[in-house]
Amino acid sequence: MNISFLKSKTIILVVFFLVTACFLVQAEEKDIFTVALTGKYPPFSFYSQEGKLVGFDVDVADKIADYLDHELKIVTTEWDGILAGLLAKKYDAIVGSMAITPQRKKSVDFSLPYYESGAQLFIHKKDKGEFTNIKDLKGQSVGVGIGETYQHYLEDNYPEINVVTYKSTVDIFQDMLNRRIKGFVTDRLVGFYQIKKADTPFMATGRLLYRERIAIPILKERKALLAKINNALIAMKKKGELTEINKKWFGQESKSNRKEKKMKTAIIAEKLLQGFGITLFVAFSSIIMGFLLSIPFGVILNKRKIYPLYLVVRTFNDFIRGTPLLIQLFFIYFGAPQVGIMLTPISAAIFTLTVNASAYMAEVIRSGLMSVDPGQKLAGKALGLTNFSIFRFIVWPQAFRIALPPLMNAVVALMKDTALIAMISVGEVIRQAQSIISVTYNPMKYYFIAAIMFFIVTFPLMKIAGRIERKIKKKGFANA
Amino acid sequence: MLKIKDLTYSYSQGATALIDISMGLPREHILAILGRSGSGKTTLLKCIGRFLTLQKGDITLDGESIYKMERKKLRHLIGIVFQQLYLFPHLTILENMCLAPVKVLKRNESSAKKEAKEMLNKLGIKNLADRYPSQISGGQAQRAAIARALIMKPQYLLLDEPTSALDLNTSKELGEWLLELKAETTFVVVTHDVLFTKNIANSGFLLSEGKLKTKGNMKHIVDILGLGDYQR
Numbered sequence: 019m020n021i022s023f024l025k026s027k028t029i030i031l032v033v034f035f036l037v038t039a040c041f042l043v044q045a046e047e048k049d050i051f052t053v054a055l056t057g058k059y060p061p062f063s064f065y066s067q068e069g070k071l072v073g074f075d076v077d078v079a080d081k082i083a084d085y086l087d088h089e090l091k092i093v094t095t096e097w098d099g100i101l102a103g104l105l106a107k108k109y110d111a112i113v114g115s116m117a118i119t120p121q122r123k124k125s126v127d128f129s130l131p132y133y134e135s136g137a138q139l140f141i142h143k144k145d146k147g148e149f150t151n152i153k154d155l156k157g158q159s160v161g162v163g164i165g166e167t168y169q170h171y172l173e174d175n176y177p178e179i180n181v182v183t184y185k186s187t188v189d190i191f192q193d194m195l196n197r198r199i200k201g202f203v204t205d206r207l208v209g210f211y212q213i214k215k216a217d218t219p220f221m222a223t224g225r226l227l228y229r230e231r232i233a234i235p236i237l238k239e240r241k242a243l244l245a246k247i248n249n250a251l252i253a254m255k256k257k258g259e260l261t262e263i264n265k266k267w268f269g270q271e272s273k274s275n276r277k278e279k280k281m282k283t284a285i286i287a288e289k290l291l292q293g294f295g296i297t298l299f300v301a302f303s304s305i306i307m308g309f310l311l312s313i314p315f316g317v318i319l320n321k322r323k324i325y326p327l328y329l330v331v332r333t334f335n336d337f338i339r340g341t342p343l344l345i346q347l348f349f350i351y352f353g354a355p356q357v358g359i360m361l362t363p364i365s366a367a368i369f370t371l372t373v374n375a376s377a378y379m380a381e382v383i384r385s386g387l388m389s390v391d392p393g394q395k396l397a398g399k400a401l402g403l404t405n406f407s408i409f410r411f412i413v414w415p416q417a418f419r420i421a422l423p424p425l426m427n428a429v430v431a432l433m434k435d436t437a438l439i440a441m442i443s444v445g446e447v448i449r450q451a452q453s454i455i456s457v458t459y460n461p462m463k464y465y466f467i468a469a470i471m472f473f474i475v476t477f478p479l480m481k482i483a484g485r486i487e488r489k490i491k492k493k494g495f496a497n498a
Numbered sequence: 499m500l501k502i503k504d505l506t507y508s509y510s511q512g513a514t515a516l517i518d519i520s521m522g523l524p525r526e527h528i529l530a531i532l533g534r535s536g537s538g539k540t541t542l543l544k545c546i547g548r549f550l551t552l553q554k555g556d557i558t559l560d561g562e563s564i565y566k567m568e569r570k571k572l573r574h575l576i577g578i579v580f581q582q583l584y585l586f587p588h589l590t591i592l593e594n595m596c597l598a599p600v601k602v603l604k605r606n607e608s609s610a611k612k613e614a615k616e617m618l619n620k621l622g623i624k625n626l627a628d629r630y631p632s633q634i635s636g637g638q639a640q641r642a643a644i645a646r647a648l649i650m651k652p653q654y655l656l657l658d659e660p661t662s663a664l665d666l667n668t669s670k671e672l673g674e675w676l677l678e679l680k681a682e683t684t685f686v687v688v689t690h691d692v693l694f695t696k697n698i699a700n701s702g703f704l705l706s707e708g709k710l711k712t713k714g715n716m717k718h719i720v721d722i723l724g725l726g727d728y729q730r
């Protein structure tokens with residue numbers, strides 16, 4: 019019984035090529051103005067029904083790039099890591115509706131404000147008479163976007179309120195409807211826009227909690243860029259371009275924007291499939307590279323003879339398996355640029371998952387190698403085979419067959435772990451689902467579809483693992 | 499001639515297993531190394547097979563120390579079949595036999611296969627060719643393991659307790675089978691089974707508590723031992 023996928027070196031080669039390619043693509047070009055925003059903050063940044071990134075912030079960034087005479091490149095990233103990304107020099111600026119705060123001013127410079135708004139409390143219409151201002155919500159749960167200024171404001175000023183943090187407005191709305199939270203605080207403009215768009219029974223209550231000035235953060239050492247952006251903003255204000263953009267998104271919206279609740283099915287399907295393609299690419303390249311790495315690791319782990327090397331691999335493996343993958347992802351993605359290595363989200367994801375896969379698979383391979391009778395080696399030696407031949411033709415084939423079912427399980431686990439890479443802005447299937455949900459407000463449906471997509475791949479893998487296991491048991495050679 | 503000179507071996511944790519052994523093993527068809535359990539037979543065989551690092555003494559083949567011999571040459575001259583056989587469970591008997599010719603002697607696969615088949619034919623076990631080790635009996639496995647060693651055409655083939663897993667009839671058959679093959683290879687049978695070696699061995703060596711107690715023709719050995727004491 020040949021395990022043909024192992025032997026097809028072509029697949030491995032192709033994957034290596036693709037991975038090398040995506041490491042190369044990241045080389046930065048000079049005249050590009052790279053800007054970050056979340057893409058999940060309508061109407062400032064979100065995906066239109068055509069699946070295009072649009073919004074107030076996008077238009078502002080676009081105009082600024084015109085003034086700078088640079089090509090605009092937009093990176094979408096999670097809000098809670100967006101400043102870390104700027105500090106890690108992943109982009110030149112954030113045009114993502116970020117408010118100026120003394121805290122943030124410590125680490126970055128801010129441009130002139132490009133709009134002003136404020137923090138507003140919203141409640142469910144059912145609670146209309148009950149909560150007339152923020153003080154009435156003492157002892158209740160109130161939602162905010164994670165890392166947003168509203169969170170710290172509430173925590174500092176209303177410690178009796180239970181502040182619940184969310185990744186996106188979609189999640190906040192869902193929990194408002196579920197009545198898990200009684201109110202939420204967000205930008206006044208955004209709040210009105212979204213309530214109308216999602217057609218949800220929420221309303222503003224009380225006065226603005228405070229005013230906010232929204233500006234563009236830039237690294238402190240990039241004074242020249244700051245000056246240029248400020249000049250651009252001044253010019254935009256003078257020429258009325260800012261007002262124009264404002265009108266476009268907050269003027270007489272409702273009619274044309276109503277439709278946005280519905281996204282074309284074709285676009286949804288395309289986004290999901292594209293996302294799933296990325297998921298599969300990331301998963302299988304890390305699985306294959308992780309597997310190749312895990313063989314020498316497994317051999318070292320099985321041989322305490324070369325003690326220092328054993329100790330290094332042992333410790334490294336334990337560390338990888340004993341710490342959350344999410345932290346490893348953040349560590350690589352945000353940390354690598356600080357030591358001068360610029361990684362695209364996909365290469366950071368593949369790198370981290372490869373290391374992770376190799377650690378888990380190495381353990382499986384170690385125990386596979388361990389269960390091969392040492393006498394097999396003696397017999398190989400007696401026949402005059404070299405150590406390499408003994409490993410390659412006698413020990414490895416037996417160890418591999420024993421290790422195959424648990425390896426398959428590791429593959430399934432890794433497949434599922436790719437869901438986490440959405441957190442570092444890889445446009446895989448979960449992230450695509452999130453962006454669809456931010457328009458359609460239907461989390462159940464699209465998360466379920468994403469789950470099914472995973473299952474279509476993992477189910478056969480689990481079946482194959484089971485079949486191999488039964489086959490091996492039947493032959494019973496491992497204990498012969 | 500395979501010569502053992504002043505060989506002493508002790509395991510790192512444990513008593514000395516071999517003490518001052520000197521003996522010559524001529525190319526003389528079938529030789530027996532006898533002794534009670536724990537007398538050092540397997541240790542001696544592992545020394546001759548270069549599986550242990552000698553602490554004192556030397557083993558030479560036609561004057562050349564086997565411990566200084568090139569790997570390929572040594573394994574070509576001296577073959578070993580361990581008590582547990584260690585057939586490769588993931589390979590058929592034919593594949594078990596072809597591995598060394600192809601990987602060590604660099605023969606091409608089809609000619610190795612052809613030769614292995616001829617050998618199986620000659621040994622009268624060609625029906626085992628395509629079976630896996632888990633699919634054959636103990637006696638058949640013993641023969642298959644001998645066949646796997648014989649295909650390297652060694653001048654000496656060491657067999658550790660070849661009858662330990664066989665019933666009386668099967669060991670008798672194995673003995674007859676070895677007699678048919680002894681022209682090309684000198685078999686060194688390491689065993690506590692005097693009965694088995696009595697009729698097939700030309701001469702024997704008797705180990706006792708790590709020392710060579712006596713040597714001579716089988717009649718001499720049997721006279722000293724008596725059959726009963728060493729019978730299973």
Ligand SMILES: Nc1ncnc2c1ncn2[C@@H]1O[C@H](COP(=O)(O)OP(=O)(O)OP(=O)(O)O)[C@@H](O)[C@H]1O
Nearest residue numbers: 509511512515534535536537538539540541542690
């Ligand atoms: N790996 C080992 N480590 C320590 N002591 C050992 C080891 N192998 C064998 N011995 C000891 O060396 C002595 C000789 O053992 P050996 O296996 O050579 O005996 P034997 O004659 O082959 O016995 P049997 O007929 O039971 O196979 C015994 O006292 C045994 O306990």
Ligand SMILES: [Mg+2]
Nearest residue numbers: 539540541659
């Ligand atoms: Mg023994």
